Amino acid sequence: MRGINRRSLIASAAVALLPPAGARAQEVTEDAYFAGTGDDHGVAFRRTNLELIEPEFHRQVVPYRHSEAAGSIIVDIRNHHLYLAYENNVALRYGCGVGREGFKWFGRAQIMRKSVWPDWVPPPEMRQRQPHLPAKMKGGWGNPLGPRAMYLYRDGRDLLYRIHGTVEPWTIGTDVSSGCIRMLNEDVIDLFARAPVGTRVHVLEFVE
16 A cells, blocks of 8 residues: 555656646647648748647548538638638638638638739738738748638628738647638648639638
């Protein structure tokens, strides 16, 4: 009995010496989210360290009941998933970051323009909120849109929302943007190749 108590005491002491879970999470630096470099259309970029991305946000084929035409994109902003719909209730699922409180939106749209290493032109409303932003940033590593952007329109009008990459992979799975749908850079490159101009997009209504 004395041996059991001693082992329990040692185990308890070891647990007590560990930093709180939150503190351990904070020890992961932003640099840790990148692993090596890649080249895309002549632009060097930092690859994502997928070991730090939650498995549910890894690109994967999943069963997914839907009523959209094959090839359509469905965005589930509640669960931070973007689906490329296939036939027979199957989809290719990606993780994504979505609009933060006050910037969520839903409804139907269509990809009417696509760009490789796009320039970023912050909308006037965004520059009013953040006066330090540039009027325009050339495409390349460090540009918030990442390596690809797909521009969303409704009834011929640019909604000013994009599906694009990110320089902040740790934000995938969170409510973070001003309404755009952000993806891991490797994932947005993959989706860009699969979703032609004209692809229909359905952002599901968010219900508390």
